[in-house]
Amino acid sequence: MTTLPARLSNLNEEIGRLADRLKPAGPERLAECLDALKRGGMAAPAAIAPADFLREYVLALSNVPACGLMAAIVKLKRGEYATVNPAFMPLPAELAALARREALGVREDIARARAMAETLQALSRPKPSSESRARVRALHARFRAQVGAEPAAPPSAGQGTGGRKPVPPASRLPEQGR
Numbered sequence: 001m002t003t004l005p006a007r008l009s010n011l012n013e014e015i016g017r018l019a020d021r022l023k024p025a026g027p028e029r030l031a032e033c034l035d036a037l038k039r040g041g042m043a044a045p046a047a048i049a050p051a052d053f054l055r056e057y058v059l060a061l062s063n064v065p066a067c068g069l070m071a072a073i074v075k076l077k078r079g080e081y082a083t084v085n086p087a088f089m090p091l092p093a094e095l096a097a098l099a100r101r102e103a104l105g106v107r108e109d110i111a112r113a114r115a116m117a118e119t120l121q122a123l124s125r126p127k128p129s130s131e132s133r134a135r136v137r138a139l140h141a142r143f144r145a146q147v148g149a150e151p152a153a154p155p156s157a158g159q160g161t162g163g164r165k166p167v168p169p170a171s172r173l174p175e176q177g178r
Contacts, residue, residue, distance in 0.1 A: 002126050011117040018110040022103065025066035027058050033073045034089070040077045059086045060092030061099065068103025069095075075102070 025033070034057055038044065061069060072095065079086040081098065090098065128136075143151050 004120060008117060008120050008124070010082050010119070011113055011161060015110060015113045015117065017157070018106055018113065022065040022069040022110065024063050025069050026060065029066060030054075030058055030061050030069070032070060033100070037076060037089050042076070044089055045091055047091070057092045060096045064096050064099040065103040065106065067106050068099035068101070072098040072100035083084060 025131060031054060034054070044050070044053055076084060076086075076098075078091070082091050084094070084098075089095070
């Protein structure tokens, strides 16, 4: 069994690794992926001019996580997408959507790890001492005494009272309001 600080350290390392996987792929990596699709026999979309080919894909995939892009490229080469014709490369926006969908698992993993780390950090905080609790109670009592002793200023013209309306005790609430 690991200690709480060791578990938090492991979670922080895992969060770092997952965050690295979610970083966007650079233009060089994008070019390698597109070249891999071409080498695999996929034809470039005819709607994109050959001179604009790389620029259009870099623009569409600029913020797509590298892990999602790699998973999408592998699945495209294997023909695992039923909606994509295996003879043609998907349009830039389609490839970006496929890559984002593939990265969802990593995003969920990082969210779970962060939530667990927050929970463990909350559990590791020391409980307030009786002295600090007594000090807070005294401050609160002093504040309530000051607020209760000050007369309420009358509202200026055009303004409401700004205060809260008194809430009746639960025993006096209508049945449907409970």
